[in-house]
Amino acid sequence: MSGITYVRGDATAPQGKGVKLIVHCCNDLGGWGKGFVLALSRRWPEPEAAYRRWHRERAGNDFGLGAVQFVRAGPCVWVANLVGQRGTRTGSQGVPVRYEAIDAGLEKVAVRAAELEASVHMPRIGCGLAGGTWSRVEPLIAGRLVDRGVAVTVYDHGQA
Template sequence: MTQITYLKGDATVPQAAGAKIVCHCCNDLGAWGKGFVRALSRRWQEPERAYRKWHAERAHNDFGLGAVQFVEVKPGELWVANLIGQRGIKTGSKGVPIRYDALSEGLEKVAEKALERGASIHLPRIGCGLAGGDWSRVEPLLQKVLCTKDIAVTVYDF
């Protein structure tokens, strides 16, 4: 079992050799414009464009909680995983937007892709910014779903 590596830095500039997946948590409303996605959009245009199209065509695809869209941003080497892990964008009567079960389901798909590609995973403290998640609940999910499969995971604190 691997351990999570913590680095100070920018998750959009993954520090590893070989294939890499930058993973982040998206909402189920099609909203893109605050938080980590701003850094993604400054680095690459494709993830936002693909997410917006995925949401717009949701009646005909798998867009929804727990789904993941992989967007290749550097051929054969780097993907962005748009993981739908939050319901809405605001805290309300049903609590914070993060949905831990959807995050776990999405991480399973990310793990599958990482194993298929021999890729490492790079992410911010996923689900713990605007989604309102608690790192003490997210970190064990990363360990259970990714680290137990010996997938290298790096968490970046900007």
Template sequence: MTEEIEYVRGDATAPHGKGPRIIAHVCNDRGGWGKGFVLALSRRWPEPERAYRAWYRERASNDFALGALQLIRVERPLLVANMIGQHGTRRGGRGSAPVRYEAIDEALHRLAPEALRLGATVHMPRIGCGLAGGSWDEVEPLIRERLTGRGVGVTVYDVVG
């Protein structure tokens, strides 16, 4: 069953709907948390940042790497999906953006069975397209293939104002 992506204007940290909801966003692979959408998450809940920083600190003994996924319950029935889909935090010498589409694809691939198991919908800003420098034309097909194509409902939030 293929779902359509629902686009709304609003705050992805206040996802619409009832039942289990996962707020998905892209993190970098350098342990940095301090700009962009993560600030909105941290204003609402301390757990996603705390979990991400511990995950990074202990990376020698866990799966922290590009393409990895970390799910954190912030309140019933909300979870946050920290997805490692950005290499570093700045553009490279030739202007290459930090976004890594293959890593976002892998993280979404890991997210789908978790969302299905929980009966959850997935809510997100335009992941990988802010500070990571990605193109929505590249990211949207990954969401369609990995999530909506498997029957996971997805809502994308565009900031109001």
């Protein structure tokens, strides 16, 4: 349905040739310590350091829901820190995921992927610790990226 390629594997080891842009969902509190970010940090220190600096200096930048920070992690690898969740816990406002923020962030990812002539790689963003459902996220990815000709691969780590 979506034009998204699904594979079993590790999104921090993206497959294929050319420039690769790894997208993941961050919170708006500056927290980096659970979930997919741990795998990112094991592979590259730059995305975490940049995200923490971005949050720390948020009074003077665009940090917030829907914002995306693009960090070069290697010669052909970029990481997109997409702020797509409010907080880190389910509470009176529901689960942390904010679909409208993911959608706004994916718009920025589409522009950057075109500039870099990059393919996009990701886990099921917004659907782990953020508490979202893939049936809500997948159409956003299809509409913002796939429909514009961006190749997207989604990695399922150890499950189908």
